Amino acid sequence: MSWMLSSDKSWPFLRQNFSWVADMDGVMQDPYHHAEGDVSVHTQHVLAALISLPEYQRLTVLQQEVLWSAALLHDVEKRSTTRIDYDGRIVSPGHARKGELTARQILFRDLATPFAIREMIAALVRYHGLPLWIMEKQDPQKSLFSASLRVDTHLLALLAKADVLGWECTDAEELLNRIELFELYCSEQQCWRQAREFPSVEARYRYFSTDNASPDYQPYDNYQSQVTLLSGLPGMGKDSYIQQYFPSLPVISLDDIRRQHRIAPDDKMANGWVVQQAKQLAREKLRRGEDFIWNATNITHQMRQQLINLFVSYKARVRVVYIEVPYVKWKQQNNTRTYAVPNMVMERMLAKLELPVPEEAHEVIYYIDGRIESAFL
Template sequence: MITINKKWEIPGVQIEYPLDWNSIEKEFDWLEELKNIPQDAIWHQEGDVFTHTKMVVEALLKMEDFKDLDSTAQYILFLSTLFHDIEKRSTTTHEIIDGQERIVSPNHAKKGAHTVRSILFEKYNTPFEIREHISNLVRLHGLPLWAIDREDPTKEVIKSSLMTNNKWLSMLARSDVLGRICEDKEDILYKISLFDELCKEQDCWDKPYTFASNYGRFLYLNRSDIAPFYHPFEDLKFEVIVLSGLPGVGKDTFIQKNLEEYPMVSLDNIRRENQFDPTNTKHNGKVIQLAKEEAKVLLRKKEPFVFNATNLTSDLRQKWISLFVDYKAKVRIIYLEKPLKEILQQNNQRQWVVPEQVILKLSKKIDIPQYHEAHEIDYITQ
């Protein structure tokens, strides 16, 4: 269970039953768009996405499990239900399936998670831990419905426990089912109950799964032949520290204060030393090439170092981390975050200012580092 020192709520959006939907719609104007988004009649006979969203929120508030939660957990779940289908507005389309025209919304949960993170970060300065619970609940809200049918259901519930609270996830999924009209509602609820039992069996129902070591966690999440309780001998002899964060967040300052004794491979430094244009694709390719050459010199010597770049997406990080792991490095990601307003102020005070619109664009693409990416992750936020 998370602990927040002071109460945090979005102004005008209170959990008081009956809900004041006029105030909620006024605060979240994107809800209006959902009124025009249709849904497949087989799964959603209730109609448009907005109607479904209201029914899901109302179903959540009636749950006894919800009433038993503390106020912070209630607010996290309340906003998660409100946001859970936000990107059906951008992903809904018609497809021919088995000779029939169907309405589908592929990847709406994944895209929705990014949208939620962006809104809560940019507009509401939501505390990091609360925001990430909401974003990850939106990302995973369909998991309890299909986890039991996956190749490795145990791994699915263990992974989700590292991202959010599985009990809350189950409550969101049940609300999602109860807040719709469909023929197979009982079958879906039964699948969710199997998800619940599997989480409890793995002791990750309302807490993260406990691994024997961080190394064991990394191996389990990245390989199919490792048991979750495996405690491997740690044969990693040196560490590579990967910085991640928006321009202006203070990565250079953090390194100077905490990691000054480490050699550093820095994309920005390479770019400046060679007077490369950051908007030139060929120049950027050269920066990457030179950085890899610098890194490989240190990797061959088994010498610890810092890799300093924005590293904002999982795909970008993976390209580098796979290189480091190939050399048997222990990889630690340090993710830095501050309120957006403070980041923009710090950026304007730097010698090399990044255009504000670039930072705002990058902020919408952030993938918060997850535990499958590295042996250790530190989140340094405020």
């Protein structure tokens, strides 16, 4: 697989051709850690530091491009999150989390990036600070295992190293030592350059959904039913997926409930009622131990988690199927639907898209343009 964000990697070219690069100009950073200057200057320093690392030079061409792209994008949302804190310090809270969404949007809409490559870059952006701050997390082990399911920890450590080398600060040596400790911790926890393995998908789900659970514990299987929860933007082909793979399985569809009661999709006042009607139907099936499909967009973690918690409380095994087609095809499919979604709404939803991650449910499947793919490159 070959892919390249840009063959011309000069800063003037990037700045001229990508508005999100130009937006880095003038986005100030706290001088205590970033005496080098604004986000534009810092990102250029990071890119220069990255390509000079011997470890980077030993990577495959594709790994180099993935890591370089993540470095270019790692602070992309400091433009929207930077503010002056109560003590006068410049901070950018949440820039990595928001940066992941932006990276995904850019690589899906503007640069037509293969799914696994896109998701690796998005995950690197999301977790680029983890090697520095992992021991300050409430649960370092769980934070590490979660990241390892999505990102190569070796590439993550290299990105963090280049990031620190792109700072002008007095504690750079301490920060580099933290990255070395992160690498040791990854090896100790069996997730250096690999996803942390669990005895089963059930064991993985229990570990992430239960406090103080052991990653090596194999839970007892006492499922009474299986629920398939679909996730995907409008027009991605969820109905077609059901018709192809589960034509005889009962479906609970929020859109169907709206149409039955002549409720407009943009009627926010009625949305809560629609969801409650759907949940009531789900409870009835769950009590009877029936398998079914929940068909809705479910594009955020919060949306999915509320439903998964409900299903699991009735002893259901939950499979999440994320469905996606390329951007151009997505627009074409939406335009040919009986109930097309306005383009403005489509783009707004794309900006909020949070892909299901492996620990969310017992099973997470990525159905990309008609075939199952892995999100781990």
